[in-house]
Amino acid sequence: MFIREMLAGLARSNDTNVGYWGPPGPLPDDVQYLGSESDRQFLKQIADRGGIAHLLRSNPIIGIPRGLGLIRRLRRVLQQNQDSRDIFHLNWLQSAFAIPGAGQRALVTVLGTDYKLLNIPGVAALLRRRFSGNRVVLAPNAEWMVPKLENVFGDLVDRVEYVPLGIDNRFYALEPASDQKARRWLSVLRLTRAKLGPLLEWTKELADENNEFHLIGPMQEKINLPPWIHYHGPVTPDTLIRDWYPRATAMITLSQHDEGRPQVLLEAMASGLPVIASRLSAHADLLDSTGGGLMVSSQAEFSAALQTVSDPDTHASLSAEARQTIKATYGTWDDCANRYHALYDRLLRDNDT
Numbered sequence: 001m002f003i004r005e006m007l008a009g010l011a012r013s014n015d016t017n018v019g020y021w022g023p024p025g026p027l028p029d030d031v032q033y034l035g036s037e038s039d040r041q042f043l044k045q046i047a048d049r050g051g052i053a054h055l056l057r058s059n060p061i062i063g064i065p066r067g068l069g070l071i072r073r074l075r076r077v078l079q080q081n082q083d084s085r086d087i088f089h090l091n092w093l094q095s096a097f098a099i100p101g102a103g104q105r106a107l108v109t110v111l112g113t114d115y116k117l118l119n120i121p122g123v124a125a126l127l128r129r130r131f132s133g134n135r136v137v138l139a140p141n142a143e144w145m146v147p148k149l150e151n152v153f154g155d156l157v158d159r160v161e162y163v164p165l166g167i168d169n170r171f172y173a174l175e176p177a178s179d180q181k182a183r184r185w186l187s188v189l190r191l192t193r194a195k196l197g198p199l200l201e202w203t204k205e206l207a208d209e210n211n212e213f214h215l216i217g218p219m220q221e222k223i224n225l226p227p228w229i230h231y232h233g234p235v236t237p238d239t240l241i242r243d244w245y246p247r248a249t250a251m252i253t254l255s256q257h258d259e260g261r262p263q264v265l266l267e268a269m270a271s272g273l274p275v276i277a278s279r280l281s282a283h284a285d286l287l288d289s290t291g292g293g294l295m296v297s298s299q300a301e302f303s304a305a306l307q308t309v310s311d312p313d314t315h316a317s318l319s320a321e322a323r324q325t326i327k328a329t330y331g332t333w334d335d336c337a338n339r340y341h342a343l344y345d346r347l348l349r350d351n352d353t
Contacts, residue, residue, distance in 0.1 A: 001237055002263050003091065005168060007031045009337030010089075016341070019085065021077045023047040034081060039073055046070065050220045053113050054190070058221070067094075074098035087344050093117055093127060102133030105347045107340065109163070110140035110149065112261070112282070124152050131156045137343045139163040142261040144285045161343065164329060165263060166336030170241050171270035172327055176319075183310055184212050186248040186273070188240065188264045189255065191219040197254035197278055200226055202299045206306065213252075216244065237267075245271040250293075250309050254278045254302070261286060266330060269293070269322035274315060276305045290329060292322025 011030040055063035075098035093114040207228035218234040251268035275293030277283035
C-alpha cells in the first residue's frame with residue numbers, strides 16, 4: 001500500500017514519468033506497469049506466500065530460488081529500460097543487486113529488514129560491487145541507519161540521506177469516536193513470533209471488560225492465539241481508517257523484530273493514537289523524536305503504561321503531540337515525493353557536471 005501511495009505522489013509531479021515493476025495490484029492512472037505477464041504471475045505467487053522476506057525466513061529451500069529469480073527478472077527489466085529512464089528508484093537494498101552494470105543513476109531506499117542484510121557476510125561487498133561505477137543515493141527511512149550506511153558505502157555513493165515516508169491525508173483527518181465503553185488496545189502487524197514479542201503473555205492478566213486487546217494482520221507463522229486476544233485477520237487500510245483507528249485507545253507494538261521506521265506506527269500516530277512500544281532502536285528513534293508514546297521493557301512497565309495512557313488528560317496530551325509532530329515531520333505522500341525529487345535532481349545535476 002505504501003508503494004502505491006508513493007507512486008501516486010511521484011506521478012503527480014508534472015515533470016515525472018513513472019514506471020513500476022513489482023507485485024500486481026491497483027496502480028495510479030499515470031503509472032505504467034513495466035513487467036511482463038510472466039512477471040506478474042511470478043510476483044503474485046511470492047506475495048500470496050507472504051512476501052520474499054517471509055519465504056526466506058520460513059522456507060529457505062523455496063525462498064532462495066525465488067529470491068534469485070526475483071533479482072534476475074528485475075535486472076532484465078532494468079536493462080530493458082536503462083535508455084528510457086533517467087533514474088532507477090529501487091526500494092530495499094536487495095533490489096540494488098539488480099543494477100545492470102555501470103553508468104546508472106539509482107536512488108535506493110533502506111526500510112528495515114534489508115538493513116539487517118548488512119550483517120550477513122559478503123552482502124556489503126556484493127552491494128559495493130553493484131554501486132561501483134554508478135551514481136547512487138541511499139535513502140533510509142530512519143536516521144539511526146545513516147551512520148552505518150555511511151561507514152559501509154560512504155566512499156562509493158553520492159549521498160546517504162534520511163528520507164521519511166509520507167502519510168495518507170485521511171489519517172490526519174480522523175476523529176475519535178465518542179461512544180467508547182471499553183478501552184480498545186490495538187496491534188496491527190504481520191503475525192510472527194518476533195513481531196508479537198511478549199504481547200500474548202503480558203496481556204493475559206490485564207484483559208477484562210474494560211480492556212480489550214485486538215490484533216489485526218496476516219498470520220505468517222502458525223501461532224495459537226489465546227482467548228483474551230480478539231484476532232480479526234488482515235484488513236485493508238480503508239477498514240483501519242473507517243472501523244478501527246477512530247475506536248482504538250492506543251497502538252501497541254511489543255515487536256522484537258528488526259524494524260526500520262514502522263509505517264503502521266506513523267499512521268496510527270497521525271490518527272491521534274498514542275503508541276506503547278518495546279524498546280527497539282527503531283521505536284526509540286521514533287518516539288524520542290516525536291513524543292506521542294511510551295516505551296516499555298517489562299510486564300510491569302507495560303501494565304503501568306496502559307494505566308498512564310488510560311488517563312483522559314494524558315491520553316489527550318499524547319494524542320495531540322503524536323498527530324502534530326508526525327504531520328510536521330512526515331507530512332503527506334506529496335511531501336515525501338518532493339523529498340525524493342530533490343535527490344533525483346541531485347543525481348541528474350551531478351551526472352551533468
